[in-house]
Amino acid sequence: MNHIKLSFIVLIFSVFIFSSCKDESINVPKNTVESTAAQSSIKALKSHFNQDGTLRDGENPANNIIFDFCFDFVYPITLSYNTGSEVTIQDFNGLIAVLINMSDDLYINGIAFPFQVEVFNDATNSFEVVSIQNEESFMDLLENCSIDDDGNEEDCVCTEEYAPVCVQVMDSSGESFTIGFPNMCVAECEGFTQDDVVDCDYSNPADGDYFDDCFDMIYPFSVVNADGETIQINDEDDFEAVIYANYYFDFVYPITVDSEVNGEEGTIVVNNEEELATLLMQCDDEDDDCNCTDVYEPVCVLNPENGETITFDNECEAICEGFTPNNFVDCNTSGGNNCDISNLSVFIGDCISTTAYSISLDFDISNYDGDTFNVTFDGTTTYSYAIVDLPITIDLDINPNNATGWLLVSTPDNTCEEDINWNVPNCE
Template structure:
C-alpha cells in the first residue's frame, strides 16, 4: 500500500501564491514561527483536492478521506504565519480550506510552528498513525515520501462495483474506506487480500452509489463528537474528509433508485438498506423466490394440502414460486373453485383483514417493497418493514357493489407508499389466508401471517361453543333471505324462517390449520351446511366468515 513515497523537492519552490487572510480569521499574538517552503508546497498540493467553494473534488478523492487521497492530515490546532508576519491559529480542516480558497498574490502563508503532528497511513499495521514533525527537514522528508509530483495516474473505469478496506484509526477503532471499484483501491496500493466483506459498514461514499441518495438536510456526529448539519452530498463529503467514522442523527429520508422515499429510523435500518445495496443476501434465507430465479409474473396457482387433518389451500404468485417451495404440478388445484374469487362479501374481507398481520407482495415497487401491513378495525393501518424498522401510518376503507358482488378497497398512505393511495383496488381473490387486489395491470398480494397476532378478539373452540349457545339465535342472509340458526348445548342445530323450522342437524367445533376456531354445521339440507370461521369473539365485534359463498351477514342474537 502506498501513501508515503519519494521525490518531491521540485514542488518546494512553487511560487508563494497561496492562502489569503480574511478579516474574520482568528489572529493571535506574534509567535516564534519559522518560514517554511514545505508548508507552502503542501498547501499548494492540498488546494487541488478542493473546488473554489471549498468542497472536495470527487474525481480527485476516490477514497473520500484526506489521508488516502492527499497523503496525510494535520493534527489541529495548527499555528501558521502569513508573509506579513501575522500569525493565525487554525483549529480544523474547514478553517484551513477557507484560507486556501481565499488566497491571493499579496497575502499568503509562508510559515509554520514546529513541532506539529500529522496523521498518516502505516502500511505494515494497516492503521493510521500519528507522526511528529520537529523541523523543516522532517517536513520536507514527509513531502518527498508523498511523491506528489509523480506523473503516473491510474486509468480506472467508472464501473460501480464497490470494494472496501478496513483500517484502524489512531484511537484503535476500525473504520472502512470504500472505493468505486477495485481499480481505484489497487491504485492506492491495496490488493484483493486487503478487501473487506462488510462494505455496508461504510455509511458514505464520496462518489455516491447506485442504490439510493440521501435527502438533505441531515445531521451527523463526527468522530470528534462534533454535530454538523449538511445540506448536500458535497457538504457531507467535505465534512467527513478527515473523519474516520461518524454517525447520523436519526431519523432521515433517502430516495431509492426507483424513486421510492424511505425513512431510516435507526442504525439497524440503515445497515439493512446498505446490505441490500451490496447484494449481501448471505443471511436472507427467506428470499426463496430470488434463489429459484422466479420472475414477478402474476399468474396465481393454488396448492391444497392437509395440515393436522384440515384441508388448507395456499396461493402462490405463480407456478415457479410454488415449485420453489417444493410442490409439484400434481399438487396444483383450481384457485377459482377453492378460493371463491369475487365471492367474498365486504364483511368477510373486513373480518379477514383485521385479524392478523399481512405480508405484502406488489407490482408497484421493484427494489424495496413494504413488508407487512396491519389493518385496524377503526380504519387505520400501519405499513412496516422489519428489516429497516420503518413504519408508515395510514388509513383504509372498503366498499362494495352487492348486485355485481364486487368488493373495492381504498388506501390513504403517505410516502414512500403513496402510489398505493392513488389507485382504486378491486378484490379479485379472497380466502382466509390470501387476498389479491388488482387495479388495471397492478396488483397487491396479501398473505396472512398470524405468528405475531395480538388481536384481542382471537377465539378458542370453547369461546365459540359458549357464544353459539349463549346468543340463542343467529341470523344469516342466504340468497337475499334472512334465516335463523339456533344452536343447542347438546350439539344440535335448527334452521328456521319466520319461526318455521325448515332444517335440522348437528354442529361441532375444530381448529383449522392457521389457528382459527371453526364451527362445522351439518343439516339435512345442503343449502344450510357450512363451516363458520370465527375471526373475532370480542363482545362488541363478533366476526364470522362462511365457507359457503351463498351465505353472508352472519350476526349473533347477543345484544
C-alpha cells in the first residue's frame, strides 16, 4: 500500500482476455532497454495476484491498483523478456496475462522509455499522470513507492473489519469525486486523515461495497471510464476487473438489475444516476446486518436531535446507524474504565538478513493512565515498551513454518488489548 505520497474483488480473468492477440511476443528490432526498475516493479505487482489471476487476500485492501500497488501504467507500454522477445501491453488485462505467465525461466527485465504512469499525489489530493523518461526516473518512482530492487514493498497491515469511510479526491482533469475504503485504517495507510473523511456518495458506483448486498447486475451493459473509453461488461469477472483498474467510471444508462430491496425480488430498469443513488440508499436503509465484529472499541456520536451523546461498541456499528466519522466526539469516560487501543498498524520494514526482518508498530490508546504497554509475539514471548516511544521498530526472526506474523498489544493490567497479523516477507 504505497503511493506518491472501491471495494470489489477481482475474480478469474477470462481465457479470452489472456489469449488476446493484442499482447503477443514478437521478435522485432528492439526499442526496449534492460531495466532493474522494470524487473523490480513487475515482480512487486505480481505478488498482488494469485497464479490464476485473482487478487491475493491481504495484499489489496483498497482493491484499487494505484492505492494497493502505488501506480498504474498508462497503456500501451512495451516490455521485454529475458529471452530477448518484446511484448506490447494494450491494457490492464494484458499486463495481468504477462504477470501470471512469468516464471523463473521467463520474466520481464526491460521496458521501452519513455512511458507514463498514473499516481496519487498526496500534496494535491489528486490522481496525476507522470512521465518516466529513463531508468533513473523509474528508480526514483520505485523509491517513492517504497519498492526495493528485489520487488519487496513496505506493507501497512489493517484488520478486515468492514466499516467503510470515504474521501474526496480529484482526477487528472480536476473533477472531484469520492472514493471508498473498507475502514479508516486502510484510508490512513493511503495517507488520508480523519479530516479528509466525507459522506459516501451513492452516485459513484465505485464508492463502497454496496452492490453485492443490494442487487445483481444483469449483463451485458457498458461503462465509461475516466478517460472517456466505453467498455462493454459481459459478466461479473469483467465488471470486477474494470472496478479494480479504474478508480472512477459511469454507467451507460439504462441498466437492468435484479433487486432485493424491501425483501422483494424483481427486475428494475435504472435510467439515470439519480435512480441508482435512490436504489442504493433504499437498500442501505433496509440492511440491518452490517457484519460488524464484536470488538469493543467504543466510539461516541452527538445526537443532533437532543444533544445527547450516543455510545456504540465500535466504529462499524456507528456507521451502520447512519453516522460518519465526522460525527464522532470524545466519549465521556467518567462512568468507568473504557481503555481503548485503536488504529493498530504494522508496517513491514527491510529484511535484515535471509532469516530476519523489521516491523514498525504504532497505535493509539485512550482512557489509560499507564506509561507502558506489552507486546506478545506469536502467543509466546512478551516484551514491555514505553508508550512515549511509539512508533517503535522491532526486529523479528522468520519462522519458515509460519507465513503469517501475529502480535498482541495489551496494557499491563489487561484492561484492554488488540491483536493484528500480517504476511511475513520473503527475505531470501
